[in-house]
Amino acid sequence: MASIDLLSFARAVSSGEVRVIDLTQTLAQEFPTIVLPPELGQCAPFRLEEVSRYDERGPAWYWNNISLGEHTGTHFDAPIHWITGKDLPNNAVDTIDVRKFIAPACVIDCSKECAANPDFALTIPFVELWEAQYGKIEAGSWVLLRTDWSKRTYPDYAGLRDDGAHTPGPEPAVVKWFVEQRDVHGFGTETIGTDFGQGHHFNPPYPAHFYMHGKGRFGLQCLTNLDLLPPKGAVIIAAPLKIKQGSGSPLRVLALVAGGAK
Amino acid sequence: MTEPLVRPKRKNPLRRTQQPLSPQGVRSRTAHGLTAAAAEGRFALQVCLDCNAVIYPPRDACPSCLSPRLPFRDVDRGGTLLAETTVQTSTDPYFRERTPWRVGTVKLDAGPVVVAHLHGDTIEGGRVRLEFKLDKSGSAVAIALPAKDTENMADDPHLREMTCDPKFRRVLITDGRNAVGQAMAKAFSDAGASIVFVGLADAWKPFPGLDALCKIERVEIVPLDVTDTESVTEQAEQNGARVDIIVNTAEHVRSGGVVDRHGLTVAREEMDIRYLGLLRLAQAFGPVLRSRGADGVNSAAAFVNLISVHALMNWPAYGSHSATEAACLSAAQCMRAELRPGGIKVLNVFFGPLETEWFQTVPPPKVAPAALASAVVRALKQGVEDAFVGDVAEDVRQRLAVNPKALEREMTG
Numbered sequence: 001m002a003s004i005d006l007l008s009f010a011r012a013v014s015s016g017e018v019r020v021i022d023l024t025q026t027l028a029q030e031f032p033t034i035v036l037p038p039e040l041g042q043c044a045p046f047r048l049e050e051v052s053r054y055d056e057r058g059p060a061w062y063w064n065n066i067s068l069g070e071h072t073g074t075h076f077d078a079p080i081h082w083i084t085g086k087d088l089p090n091n092a093v094d095t096i097d098v099r100k101f102i103a104p105a106c107v108i109d110c111s112k113e114c115a116a117n118p119d120f121a122l123t124i125p126f127v128e129l130w131e132a133q134y135g136k137i138e139a140g141s142w143v144l145l146r147t148d149w150s151k152r153t154y155p156d157y158a159g160l161r162d163d164g165a166h167t168p169g170p171e172p173a174v175v176k177w178f179v180e181q182r183d184v185h186g187f188g189t190e191t192i193g194t195d196f197g198q199g200h201h202f203n204p205p206y207p208a209h210f211y212m213h214g215k216g217r218f219g220l221q222c223l224t225n226l227d228l229l230p231p232k233g234a235v236i237i238a239a240p241l242k243i244k245q246g247s248g249s250p251l252r253v254l255a256l257v258a259g260g261a262k
Numbered sequence: 263m264t265e266p267l268v269r270p271k272r273k274n275p276l277r278r279t280q281q282p283l284s285p286q287g288v289r290s291r292t293a294h295g296l297t298a299a300a301a302e303g304r305f306a307l308q309v310c311l312d313c314n315a316v317i318y319p320p321r322d323a324c325p326s327c328l329s330p331r332l333p334f335r336d337v338d339r340g341g342t343l344l345a346e347t348t349v350q351t352s353t354d355p356y357f358r359e360r361t362p363w364r365v366g367t368v369k370l371d372a373g374p375v376v377v378a379h380l381h382g383d384t385i386e387g388g389r390v391r392l393e394f395k396l397d398k399s400g401s402a403v404a405i406a407l408p409a410k411d412t413e414n415m416a417d418d419p420h421l422r423e424m425t426c427d428p429k430f431r432r433v434l435i436t437d438g439r440n441a442v443g444q445a446m447a448k449a450f451s452d453a454g455a456s457i458v459f460v461g462l463a464d465a466w467k468p469f470p471g472l473d474a475l476c477k478i479e480r481v482e483i484v485p486l487d488v489t490d491t492e493s494v495t496e497q498a499e500q501n502g503a504r505v506d507i508i509v510n511t512a513e514h515v516r517s518g519g520v521v522d523r524h525g526l527t528v529a530r531e532e533m534d535i536r537y538l539g540l541l542r543l544a545q546a547f548g549p550v551l552r553s554r555g556a557d558g559v560n561s562a563a564a565f566v567n568l569i570s571v572h573a574l575m576n577w578p579a580y581g582s583h584s585a586t587e588a589a590c591l592s593a594a595q596c597m598r599a600e601l602r603p604g605g606i607k608v609l610n611v612f613f614g615p616l617e618t619e620w621f622q623t624v625p626p627p628k629v630a631p632a633a634l635a636s637a638v639v640r641a642l643k644q645g646v647e648d649a650f651v652g653d654v655a656e657d658v659r660q661r662l663a664v665n666p667k668a669l670e671r672e673m674t675g
Binding site: 047157160 | 464465466467468487489490491492493525527528531
């Protein structure tokens with residue numbers, strides 16, 4: 001096998017021949033964080049305290065202390081996050097094989113279907129239609145669900161009503177199928193979680209967490225700019241922070257797309 | 263009848279803002295017995311345990327029998343205005359810019375004669391009620407009020423110097439998401455506040471009561487999250503100079519003790535929302551409040567802390583929460599010292615369990631949010647700085663005064 005010329009690759013990135021697309025939301029205080037019933041433990045939102053800003057607290061430098069949860073903002077879910085993945089080997093962000101942080105992506109566009117229906121649920125037939133058009137999902141690929149949810153206002157983005165969140169996501173059968181029939185790398189969404197907003201009423205509840213993490217697969221959520229990706233061919237760089245026994249991590253998610261400036 | 267206060271005209275931005283001044287505020291340790299009474303709106307004088315003489319001004323020995331046993335006791339506040347005079351000028355900078363100022367001598371039914379500030383509706387020879395109030399220096403002064411309430415009497419300029427009446431003032435309720443915040447908005451609107459800013463965090467999270475809140479007259483919803491330094495700072499930058507009274511309604515009530523709880527996540531939330539939230543508000547709004555203590559009819563007047571009475575004695579069923587409240591109480595004491603140069607009162611309102619969802623399993627008596635809100639407005643109108651609302655708060659206060667150790671044991675029962 002001919003050796004891969006990484007220098008050419010670096011030049012292609014630099015020249016724009018390979019585009020680098022940022023799939024990350026800015027870590028900001030006001031960005032919605034997942035909400036659980038108030039008597040349960042809560043994920044901390046992003047907070048920032050100035051340590052000094054060229055002032056009496058530090059005359060020549062500016063820096064902040066930040067606080068946040070492992071599942072705040074654009075973040076990665078490790079298998080240990082869910083009870084189904086708790087006993088898997090190398091299931092935490094610090095022990096996952098680093099090769100797994102770079103993988104290709106299939107982007108399933110259901111933005112039209114979601115536009116007027118926040119309760120859009122991804123099904124196997126829908127994905128089969130997608131495959132008929134773009135080809136089979138290759139093993140080891142991220143499946144990213146494009147909903148254009150990242151373009152919504154925060155109230156619509158969170159979609160909270162008196163019966164819980166209304167945001168699109170996958171049905172249990174399709175998640176199981178992704179894992180067992182397509183051997184996917186993980187599942188990524190633009191919404192606050194990888195699961196359907198009303199996913200706690202599914203059997204099993206929260207199927208994206210249940211099946212993906214139960215089989216050692218990963219999650220990405222609060223992604224943005226998925227509309228800039230091709231259905232196939234993008235390579236995702238998603239390396240979480242190396243948190244000791246971390247269940248997940250906020251991270252910068254980048255996509256590499258060949259073919260020059262769009 | 264007092265001339266009713268008129269809504270202040272919009273300020274001329276070319277005019278210098280009058281800087282706050284304080285009247286002379288030094289008191290002897292003994293005389294702070296009056297400060298203690300004024301802080302709670304009580305009328306107390308020294309009463310000799312040996313000869314029953316009622317004594318004023320405060321002394322260390324009874325003028326009748328020389329006994330040193332002179333505790334402060336609540337006494338009858340009725341009296342007669344013997345004589346009055348009007349001060350036309352003064353060497354004291356505070357009074358110099360507030361003259362003419364009426365003072366007089368009041369013969370109390372309880373015995374002593376007291377030199378007092380006079381409400382405009384008092385008449386020489388007439389019956390009066392004497393009250394101790396905290397002046398801008400935070401010290402107790404006597405003011406004679408008409409024996410019976412008169413029309414617009416709260417608008418009297420001398421009295422208004424000693425109170426924090428919300429009428430025509432602009433109020434910031436820091437959190438409108440909870441029942442207390444919503445009740446507070448209604449109470450301040452009803453009390454004639456000219457604007458009721460109501461802070462709202464995470465506007466993307468719906469909550470019951472939002473529609474009703476928005477319908478309250480003169481309510482303006484503003485983005486404010488006391489856990490976010492940037493949010494608090496931005497709100498202070500936008501509206502800090504337009505806020506005269508702040509009522510911190512941010513709460514985080516969770517049961518559980520210090521041992522009997524699993525992990526620190528909730529404790530951190532408690533401290534972040536309550537204690538650090540208070541610090542964020544204090545740092546962002548405190549300096550501008552302090553600088554506007556003499557800014558006309560709608561001068562900055564007060565910072566209101568709503569504090570669980572279990573700040574004074576831990577209630578183990580809500581033990582970690584009690585500890586957080588104790589931290590808030592300590593910070594409030596510091597704020598008093600820091601805001602006093604501006605004549606800003608820090609009102610601490612203590613209460614027991616509330617009639618809210620987080621005290622669902624606690625049996626009555628509980629304080630309804632509306633009752634708490636009206637108590638806050640009443641306390642501001644009175645000008646007190648410590649108020650105890652409801653049976654539990656009053657009970658804790660009394661038992662604490664008698665035997666703190668007994669109360670500590672009793673709280674576990």
